Amino acid sequence: MQDPEREIASVALLLTASDSPDVQKSAFEKYVARDVGFKHPLCYVPPSRDSRETLLGIYQWYRVMSPKIVGKVRSVGKSLNLMLSPCTWCFNLETVYDEGNHTLLLDMVQKFHIRISPFKPAWSRLLVRITLTEISGLYYISFQEDFYHPEDFARLLVPMLAPAILFAQTGASVASNVYASIAQILGFWRPAGKETVLPDTGLYDGNKTD
Structure with a gap:
């Protein structure tokens, strides 16, 4: 990324909501550092050589669980709606960029529906903290942390x-x-x-x- 504040919305869609596994993989190779770290309530990927492949596998399983996605992105200063496929999962996103610390905060509202779940999907909110690393004038995602309130995490799995x-x-x-x-x-x-x-x-x- 050359301008993370402007580009992060599109990058987030490519990583999570691509309509092709090949596009998703290419996005990981282009925007995610090879030694990326990841922390989530259910999984942890420590930064290490080629840890990007491990994180890609998590995102691929994410798409297997919920294959049809619409992304609605609202970034700072503008609104953007991108239709990717029929909706069973969607999110709104607002960003805050701390340029001095190379940190992005994404305030996301998502609707995620597991393929075999009999429950109607419900909106849930999470805060994503992304740390960037700069290499030759380009910025790459080097660490990602996902934060949920307990009730918001429950809405992903068992909304009731x-x-x-x-x-x-x-x-x-x-x-x-x-x-x-x-x-x-x-x-x-x-x-x-x-x-x-x-x-x-x-x-x-x-x-x-x-």
């Missing part, structure tokens, strides 16, 4: 579990407050109840929240 996970998370929040109140009655981490002067951080003035 997502409400139960959210309910459990809400219950944990309520329980945390109950436990904190009990602990404070026992003398643990109890505020003194008097006004405390905070150090001047320069972020805001007094109690202003705007």
Whole structure:
């Protein structure tokens, strides 16, 4: 890539949503570093010589599980819709580029449907952090990390579990407050109840929240 912020949307589509395994493989060879690393809730590829082939195999299996894809990409400053094939999987994408650290953040919303799954696909969100390496003026993907909230990851596999996970998370929040109140009655981490002067951080003035 010569301009990662502008090109990453198209590159992401080529890597994940190509209509041909040959196009996908060529995209990996063109845009992904040979020693790429990858981290995901279900798998990890440590950076090593020819680890790109291992990551390609993961992406190929990804397409075997969900072979028909539509990609909808919304990048910074513009909208782009690309029709690749009949839809059983699709995603929206927004990018943030930290040029100084050669890092891209992709905020993705996807709908993924496993080929044999009887469940209706549901939208799920993930954050992808991509580290780039520069070689002779061109940028290559050298590390990728995929981050999901538990309920969003559940939507990929068993969508009906997502409400139960959210309910459990809400219950944990309520329980945390109950436990904190009990602990404070026992003398643990109890505020003194008097006004405390905070150090001047320069972020805001007094109690202003705007």
